Amino acid sequence: MIEAGDFLEAAKRQGIDFFTGVPCSFLTPLMNAVISDRTARYVGATSEGEAVAIAAGAWCAGRETAVMFQNSGLGNAVNPLTSLNHPFAIPTLVIATWRGEPGVKDEPQHELMGQITPRLLALAGVHGEPFPLEVADIEPVLARALAHMRSTGQPVGLVQPKGAIAPRPLDEVRAEPAPRVAPVEFGGASLPRRMDVLALLREKLPESAGLIATTGHTGRELFTLQDHAGHLYCVGSMGGASAIGLGAALNSEREIAVLDGDGAALMKLGNMATIGAEAPVRLTHVLLDNGRHLSTGGQATVSAHVDFAAIAAACGYRFAARASGLGEAGAALDAALAVPGPRFLHVRVAAEEVSGLGRPTIAPREVARRFRAHLTGAA
Numbered sequence: 001m002i003e004a005g006d007f008l009e010a011a012k013r014q015g016i017d018f019f020t021g022v023p024c025s026f027l028t029p030l031m032n033a034v035i036s037d038r039t040a041r042y043v044g045a046t047s048e049g050e051a052v053a054i055a056a057g058a059w060c061a062g063r064e065t066a067v068m069f070q071n072s073g074l075g076n077a078v079n080p081l082t083s084l085n086h087p088f089a090i091p092t093l094v095i096a097t098w099r100g101e102p103g104v105k106d107e108p109q110h111e112l113m114g115q116i117t118p119r120l121l122a123l124a125g126v127h128g129e130p131f132p133l134e135v136a137d138i139e140p141v142l143a144r145a146l147a148h149m150r151s152t153g154q155p156v157g158l159v160q161p162k163g164a165i166a167p168r169p170l171d172e173v174r175a176e177p178a179p180r181v182a183p184v185e186f187g188g189a190s191l192p193r194r195m196d197v198l199a200l201l202r203e204k205l206p207e208s209a210g211l212i213a214t215t216g217h218t219g220r221e222l223f224t225l226q227d228h229a230g231h232l233y234c235v236g237s238m239g240g241a242s243a244i245g246l247g248a249a250l251n252s253e254r255e256i257a258v259l260d261g262d263g264a265a266l267m268k269l270g271n272m273a274t275i276g277a278e279a280p281v282r283l284t285h286v287l288l289d290n291g292r293h294l295s296t297g298g299q300a301t302v303s304a305h306v307d308f309a310a311i312a313a314a315c316g317y318r319f320a321a322r323a324s325g326l327g328e329a330g331a332a333l334d335a336a337l338a339v340p341g342p343r344f345l346h347v348r349v350a351a352e353e354v355s356g357l358g359r360p361t362i363a364p365r366e367v368a369r370r371f372r373a374h375l376t377g378a379a
Contacts, residue, residue: 002134002138002164002165002166003165004032004166005168006135006138007033007132007138007165008030008037010138010139011066011093012039012040014139014143015064015146016065016066016093016142016146017039017041017063018040018043018064018247018251019034019040019041019042019043019065019066020042020044020054020055020067020068020247021045021048021051021066021069021095022044022045022046022047022048022051022068022069023044023070024068024069024097024099026070026097026098026099026160026161026162027069027070027097028168029166030068030095030165031068032168032169032170032171033168034068035171035172036169036171036172043246043278044274045270046271046274047073047076047268047270048069048070048073048074048077049076049079049080049237049239049240050270050271051067051069051077051243052067052080052084052085052092052094052240053080053084053240053241053243053244053247053271054243054244054274055067055092055247056084056085056088056090056092056240056244056247057212057243057245057247057248057250057251058251059091059092059247060090060244060248060375061247061248061250061251061252061372061375062251062252064146065092065093065247066092066094067093067094067095069096070096070097070099071097071098071100071113071159072099072110072113073096074096074120074124077094077124078124079238080236080240081094081126082124082125083235083237084234084240084244085154086124086125087235087236087364087365089152089153089154089364089365089369090368091149091153091155093145093149093155093156093158094121094126094155094158095131095157095158095160096117096121096157096160097159097160097161097162098117098161098162099113099114099162100112100115100117101114102115104161104162117159121157121159125154125155126154126155126156127148127155127156127157128157128158128159129141129144129145129156129158130158131158131159131160131161131164141158153365177277178318181313181319182313182320183310183312183320183322184320184321184322184332185321185322186321186322186323186328186329186331186335187323187325187328188323188324188325188327188329190325191324191325191349191350192326192349192350193350193352193354194217194288194349194350195221195224195225195354197329197347197349198222198259198288199225200326200329200330200333201257201259201329201333202222202225202226204334204337205255205284205333205337206254206255208230208254208255208374209255209257210230210231210248210252210254210256210375211228211259212232212234212245212256212258213234213259214241214258214259214260214264215235215236215238215241215264215295216264216295216296217295217354217357218260218288219233219235219259219360220358220359220360221354221357222259223358223360224357224358227360229373229374230254230371231371232371233360233364235360238264238267239267239271240264240268241258241259241260242258242260242265242268242272242275243268243271243274244258245283245285246283248375249283249341249342252282252375252376253282255282255284255337256283256284257283257286258283258284258286259288260286260287260288261287261288261290262288262289262290262291262301262306263292263293263303265287265308266303266306269311272317272344273315273316275315275317275342276312276315276316276317279341279342280341282341283341283342283343284333284344285312285317285343285344285345286333286347288349289303289308289347289348289349290348290349290351290352291304291351308346309344309346312344316342317341317342317343317344318340318341318343319339319342319344320343320345320346321335321336321345322346322347323345323346323348324348329345332345
């Protein structure tokens, strides 16, 4: 058994000082230590997949990161681990508990996941290191993990067994919820093409801003308009763009804009609650809503039944607006950028495909590294 403080101090010495995750009773001591430490940053996520994406955004802004969750949450984390971390070569330390460890009595829902946890991590491309059970082992394990992550760009996993960390009390300070805002309406007579709204956003946002485009046609259209070191084109991890944006905005001095879609936002609505609670002042979340899964054949989403701006306002965004015309979208963005974030714009666009649309020609790994260099100001 080790002390949570010993693990945390060793992690910080290795450069890991940004943590995110979802609680588990096995994780209580370590999570309590991280939350209680005023020199480390912890973001509580609504799902394990969201935590992985938040950590990816923080890495893009120059931080070394760790995600913590119960191994049952590997089901939620596999998608971003395999379609975000792997292709973009974004490293993070994954600390998963071992509920249902073979030979250790546990609840029936943990039996199967307990049997497959180490193999599932390996199948998801997460290199395994043994969880340190003695204080003398902590630093060497973390040093090997960091060396592997820096050389490969891939995550490393530690599977934490029951009772591995001594109990630790919690000293948590939470900010009071911000006053709720009323959504602002910017009505328009006709629905613009998404590509035209993207061009307008690119023109109005600072040249130094970081733009994170959701998977599918949105990223492809942005690339076709203009390739830029400040662009991150998500090619997987559907629904994760806003969480990536949160991680980046919490750790960068640059403006961050998330270019989201209705299908993606619906998939991870919990991200909006975390964004509202964490309140990054330089984050603008733009939802381009065509009511369709246009990239996969035009199947309808349920966005017509959802008031996204009202949800954003209820989640604590400091600005929320609806817009349905090109000029109106520009006016909404001007109004949004005039106040501290997080800001939300719900822009209705036409369900119109761009003919002959290409795809990014730059490998995801290079996209992530130039995006990190852009956010951190490196040459």
